[in-house]
Amino acid sequence: MSRITKNQKAVAGKYDPxxxxxxxxxxxxxxxxxxxKFDSTVELTxxxxxxxxxxxxxxxxxxxxxxxxxxxxxxxxxxxxxxxxEAKEAGADYVGLDEYVEKIKGGWxxxxxxxxxxxxxxxxxxxxxxxxxxxxxxxxxTGTVTMEVGNAVKDxxxxxxxxxxxxxxxxHAAIGKASFTxxxxxxxxxxxxxxxxxxxxxxxxxxYLKSASICTTMSPGLKLDVKAFTSGSAE
Numbered sequence: 001m002s003r004i005t006k007n008q009k010a011v012a013g014k015y016d017p018x019x020x021x022x023x024x025x026x027x028x029x030x031x032x033x034x035x036x037k038f039d040s041t042v043e044l045t046x047x048x049x050x051x052x053x054x055x056x057x058x059x060x061x062x063x064x065x066x067x068x069x070x071x072x073x074x075x076x077x078x079x080x081x082x083x084x085x086e087a088k089e090a091g092a093d094y095v096g097l098d099e100y101v102e103k104i105k106g107g108w109x110x111x112x113x114x115x116x117x118x119x120x121x122x123x124x125x126x127x128x129x130x131x132x133x134x135x136x137x138x139x140x141x142t143g144t145v146t147m148e149v150g151n152a153v154k155d156x157x158x159x160x161x162x163x164x165x166x167x168x169x170x171x172h173a174a175i176g177k178a179s180f181t182x183x184x185x186x187x188x189x190x191x192x193x194x195x196x197x198x199x200x201x202x203x204x205x206x207x208y209l210k211s212a213s214i215c216t217t218m219s220p221g222l223k224l225d226v227k228a229f230t231s232g233s234a235e
Contacts, residue, residue: 068159070177
């Protein structure tokens with residue numbers, strides 16, 4: 001049996017593990033039960049009643065968090081020379097094509113998001129085995145394959161994230177930092193939950209949003225009252 005630390009004992013009295021909290025209440029409590037010394041990440045988990053093996057139930061989407069993720073996002077834009085200035089002016093950290101394709105083939109993946117233009121997808125496609133498992137492969141559905149590379153860079157830097165259900169029917173997403181105010185965390189969580197709700201398959205029978213929880217790095221998870229979300233709003 002693992003030993004309970006002093007911090008864990010202190011936190012235990014500040015929340016009720018059996019309670020389903022409203023989103024507003026959970027964001028307040030979350031601040032009280034976060035005890036690590038670094039600025040931990042706030043994560044939201046949603047358990048969906050879908051079968052990801054069915055194409056029409058593979059839930060995937062993008063959302064712009066009102067207050068961003070709190071993380072410095074490193075962006076690589078793979079494009080032809082005529083788009084390089086646009087990408088650089090928008091704030092891309094790395095811009096180019098052949099030299100970065102070769103670096104990635106050599107094992108370099110020190111970025112958070114890769115954006116490319118449709119015209120270079122033939123070259124980018126050869127990197128699928130490297131980028132795919134790391135979640136870095138550009139995809140038109142998430143807006144990372146586009147001619148509007150400048151806008152795409154600004155969106156990503158401004159808090160745009162993509163999410164998708166895993167093979168067990170669960171969505172995990174980072175929605176901010178523990179240093180955010182409870183209102184900022186709530187508004188980011190609301191944006192994500194509302195987007196998930198919009199993606200409910202029309203053919204789905206049974207409960208869509210089965211459960212949801214919110215936590216910070218190393219904090220206990222707080223169960224959320226999903227009845228409020230399924231009534232039409234995640235407020």
